[in-house]
Amino acid sequence: MDVDLLRPGTVPISPDTILWFEFLLNPSLLEKHLSKPLPDPSPTDLIIKFMSINFDQKEETKIIDPEVGEIKPNGHSKWPHKTLALKILSLKVATYLKWDLDLLQKKLPLPMQLTLLQDLFYITTDVIVEIPAVPEYSVNSVSDQVLFTIVLYHRWYLRAIIYRALHNKQCKQQFIHIPGIQESTFIPPGVSDEIIRKLEAHVSNALNVLNAVLQSNDLKPKVLSFDTFQMLTEDSTEVKQNWEKMIPITVEEFKCQIHYDIAVFHLLREEYQTAKHHICQARDLFLTLNKTEPLLYCTVKKEFLDGCCLACEVPIEEIQPSLTQQLHRAIRDQYTNILQILQSDNISREIPQVYRDNLELDLQGGLANRKMVVSRDLLLQIQCLNLVRKVVDSDVVLGDYPSEIKAAGAKGLDLLFWALNTVLEKASPTDNRRIARYLLHLVLSSDIDGLTSRILNTPNCIALFNETERHEIEMETTSDDLDMPDLLLNNDWGVPLQTYTQNPRLEIFELEQRLILSYNPHEIRDIIIQLAEKNPMKPLWPVNSCWELPIPLQSVAMSLPRGFLQDYSYILLAKSREMVSVKDFIGAKDLLCALEKEVQQHVQVGNTLLFKLCKMVGWEALLVEIWHCLYAWPATTVCDTQALVVQCKQCLGALQATDQVIPRQEIIEYCTVFMLNMAEWDYLTTLEKRWAYAEFAAAISSVCQEIVKYKGSRKFPRESWDMVLVAFGPSRDQPQKRSSSGNSSGSSSASKDLIAGVSALLSRLREPTALTVAISLLARLHNVLRDESSLELYAQYLTLWPVSIPNSNSYNHRTISEHLFQLLMQALKYYPSNVPWLRLMGDLNFVLAYYESAMKYYLEAIMVSSDLFSQPVPRTQIDDLVYRRMIKCCAHLQCYTQAAVLCQFLEEVDYSLAFKMAASDQKSCAPADAMDAYYHCVWDTTILEYLIHLHTKRGEHHRKQLAIKVIGLLELNSNNIEKIQKEAANIRKAKFLRALARQYVY
Structure with a gap:
């Protein structure tokens, strides 16, 4: 079991463990603990612990809008002595860290940073502030501790905005494996965004204050020391600090840090001129600082300062820019000195190869598109230099470099050996061997004219090869110089041409x-x-x-x-x-x-x-x-859908004109369904219903109109219901009655047309409202024919249709299921994120006893409604009925542990069902490690207690210990506030659902 070393009473502890209240009783323990080489817990963890204990005893930290908030003077403290003592402990640890905002912003959650600054304001100014509504102070008349506080606060103000912009994605918190500290740092979604939004609304105030501090010439800055803060004792009646023990620092160190923070903020806002002014000031002040002694306030690092100078085009005389920086600068300056940079890099090999490849591709694309004008041979020179770099690095040579060199003729060979000569002068034996192997490969595999003779006539190149390789090169030269017979060099063999006549x-x-x-x-x-x-x-x-x-x-x-x-x-x-x-x-x-x-x-x-x-x-x-x-x-x-609508109206209008050519039936059907999909419902309801296809489309259009107009609040016309009954009714499967003349009756022919028309129209529906109407109609018909309340399908607008039909036993229930299944597959193909349709697809698979497919679609509906499990699952879309059907699916699939965990998702936990499922897990076919993982997703202590009892009875010691561990973790969190508990439950829910999705969906 994980042990919280700073919370007493959880598990037996060792004698060396220091409990949190011991720091209150013996103040010397804090400095002794922090001075260890690797203190465990770390200083920032101590701050989190001290503050989280306070969070358990008071309301959460507030951040208010300055326009409506107010500042309350502190006549009498509203906190007890223990709370104040814990605040002072947090401030002492922050002072020990020299108020390094880089470290504090990285390790502390944003609301805790706010609380720490509020506590500092309270201790130094005796005023309770609610950030960002802080009082205004004159920097020339405030005390040393107040000056330190307001400058630190406004520096943090700018840096919080910068940090949020650069680290916008919040890290995921793990609740189960590291309880206590991790849970204390959990930030609900949206809280940090709301804080930053309010900070950004008044960022100008922070800039004005810091600029006023920089313009002041009478500053004598001091920083708070570890001994400045005095701990409370059992005899303390008021809070007093020893401000005499503040440590003075130089004005240069003080202002250097402020200039640097302002410069970085303006760089973020792309205000380069203002940023350049402040970074120049910061650089000049930084150069005057005494580097032999540790700085007490300024945390500026030289490499970051130099980076800001480069971004603002401030010259850095003492630093030679790297070859990578020179490459980017040369590209910016229209490839100035680019060849010298690449030649130097072929020796030092500092520039990443991807930058050189991108340079070559950009230049090649620019020349092909005529978007740049450079030297004619520049591209080939860069290609040769890149080729040499890849050869000496023993990288895979991609690209058709030999063809480019061959196409350039003698100029290509000159550039290849020019690129090689620079490297050969300073190459190691390994590099020489790699170059030799590649040149030999070119000689044997390519037909570059003059390559072999050029190698043999170049002293530093021929010296790379041994005797055997030189012989091979000389043989290639001899074979190139052989004279070919004239008979092989022309096609005139003295055979007369013959003319053939084709058949x-x-x-x-x-x-x-x-x-x-x-x-x-x-x-x-x-x-x-x-x-x-x-x-x-x-x-x-x-x-x-x-x-x-x-x-x-x-x-x-x-x-x-x-x-x-x-x-x-x-x-x-x-x-x-x-x-x-x-x-x-x-x-x-x-x-x-x-x-x-x-x-x-x-x-x-x-x-x-x-x-x-x-x-x-x-x-x-x-x-x-x-x-x-x-x-x-x-x-x-x-x-052009609008033009198509007009053409469809003209085509359908030709049906009613007696003097025009009538379109064939397939075109009429597609024009009708296209008008339905384009929501031209008014037109279809007024269309002459000469064809059965048009009649059904008009009936669907009438329902769509009413849905849009009345939102499904009243009964609709029953034409569409009656036509579906005819289409899927008994006449579909029974022989047609014949008249006395022996022919089928006219009504039978009309029924066949309607059946074909309904089936065709359903397969061509695309518009979501029309699809919803057709799906709800078939779902209601399915429920009426099935007539089992436990196996009903749930869809939108089910209440609009009748609840019974005559002679229901004569209908083919399987045909209705097949058509509904195909219609849902078609709808989800075009709208895969429709939660009601996904749920209905799960219901249909459940009713048809396809339990694994049902779980797949239920989980897909949950994934969509919860935004991939990042939000709580809405009860309006996924209710208890869905969870109960998922439990039944897991039971039928013999995944009883999953079913037991799902019982917790019900509005009122069904303990009898959960116990029944847990008792059946001996028959489960799920792997043991998967079942162990599901145990971590149980948050109901009653179920866990039953599992402990069950495993004890069965002698299953591993699972018993696992259940004990999980219930111990839950008890560790028993003192947390309700909001944290709710977030923990949501995390466990999401983790469990994500595990199910990996099993059934992916």
Whole structure:
């Protein structure tokens, strides 16, 4: 069990342990403890402990808005002596640390920093302040301790804003493994942000005060010492400090620190001129400080000061900039002296290789895009230098450097050996060996003209190779100089050219193959013309048996006169459908546009057939646009949706006009569903319901209108409910009744149309409101047919539909489940973060006994509603019913420990169920280490006590000790405030849910 050394009464302690109250009884213990080489607990941990004990006894630290807050003078202390003594102990530790704000801001939570400064104000000014509403003081007339306090506070003010900007992400706190200290430092989400927001609102006050201190010429600064603060005793009646023991410091040290803090703040705000002024002052003052003695106040580090000087372009004479700094400066100055820097780096190898690679890529891209003007050979020079650096570093050489050198000819070789010569003068034997191996690799694997002779004629290069390698290089030179026979250098072998005549049938076959493979309308047009010249009477549409058209299109195309237009129309229409099948909607639209232009050129007055074809091609283009929009959903920006809505209205309007061409049914259906998905519900409700498809779409539109208008507060028209009953009713699975004439009745035909229309429309829904209506409708029908309260599905707007139907036994319940399952899968594909749909998907899997899938979707719903477990799970979306079903799923999967932990998530913990699940965990198939991890997620002591009893009875000593450890951790936290306990429970909940998600979701 983890032991809190500063809280008595938790576990037996060793004689060497110092308890927190002993520091109060014997003040000398504090300095003795802090003077240890590695004191445990550390000084900052001591501050946290002293302050956390005070937090347990008073209300939390407040930060108020100065415009509405007030400062209360302290006539009588509102704290008891023990509280004041603990505050003084905290201040003594901070003084021992020389009030190093870097350390305090890193180790202490922001609210504790506020409290520490408030305590300092109270001790030095005898005033209770609530930050940031501090009193205004004249820096020339205040006492030494007050001057120290107000300067420290305003320095912290600026540094808190800086620290928050640079460390915006709060570290995660671990509650279970390190209790006590870690829990005391936990900051609820949003608290730090609220503090910083109020600080930033009045940052100008802090700057004014610090600037006033810098302008004062009568300063005699002093710092608080460890002995300044006097501890209280049992006989103390008032709080008194020994201000005579403050230690004087120089004005230079005092102002150097202030200038530095102001400069860093202005750097953060990108106010470089002001920052430059203060950093110059800080640098000048820093150079005057005596470095032989330790500084008591100034914590400025020389390397950070130099970095600020570089950022503000303040010269640093005593420091030679590094090669990396020189590289960045050269890039900024249009590559000035860049080659000398890279040559030096090839020897010292200081610049990271990634910077050199980025330099090469940036220069290459800039030259390719003509965005920069540099020397013609600069890129190749840098490439050669980078190549040499990679060779001597034995890095993998990426990039086609040999090709670049070969393309440059003799100039490339000159630059390669220029880059090598600088390194060879100062290279180690290892570097020489690496260079030799790479040059030998170039000789053997590349065909760079003149490389071998250049190596042999360069003394410092040939000296790199041994006798065997020199022989290989000389052999390569000999093979390069061999004379090739004339017969191999030309193709004139004295054989006369022979002219061959191609078979016409082969030529036609090649043209037909090109016709099948081509999707360019201009190329298709040329091929059709060439084939027509070969055989004018042969139709081309049978060339590919896969070219098929819907009956209306085929009949119009085949009715055209035999010739070019018939073949061209049929083939382009067929190819456009081919491209739609592979989701190339833009290419399909291009083919249809080309056909429409061609047909318009042949349209003559009175030629109704061409006019009809032109209209039908336009509707086919509209259908392709709708397909494209539905396929790319929810990214509807792929097309002009408003223009599509207008075209759909024109297409549907053609149904009601008797003198126009009627679109084919597939186009009508897609136009209708597109209008539904575009929320054109007013239009659909007024549309003439000649088609069953339009009738169902109008019924859904009517419900959507009412939902938007009345938010589901009243009963809706039952047209959609009745149509779904017809679509999924008994007639779907039973033979149709026949009339006396032997034919099926007309109502049977209408029923079939409605069934097909409803099924098709459900599969094409995209708009969330329409999807919600359809899902709730099928969910209600599923519940009515199932008629089991324990297996009901829960969805939005369920109360809008009837609760019973006649002859319910005649319906196919499995068909309803399948359609609802497909509809939910479709909805979650486009809206994967919809919590009600995720929960309903979990319910459906639960009802169908797919328990693992049910857990997956329940956990996904929890993940979305809790923002990946970073927030408490909202009860309005995930209620007790979900948790109870998750418990049942775990029980069916024989994960009884998970089920027992989930019992804690209920509004009222079901102990009987939890005990039952815990007693069944001997049958669990979960691994032991996973079950042990789940034990750490239990926060209910009653369940833990039962587990201890159960494991004792069974003789399971490991789990018994684990449960004892967990309950001990919870008891350690028993004195914490309620808010901390609630946060601890939330952390355990999130940890457990995250573990379940790793098992069932990922």
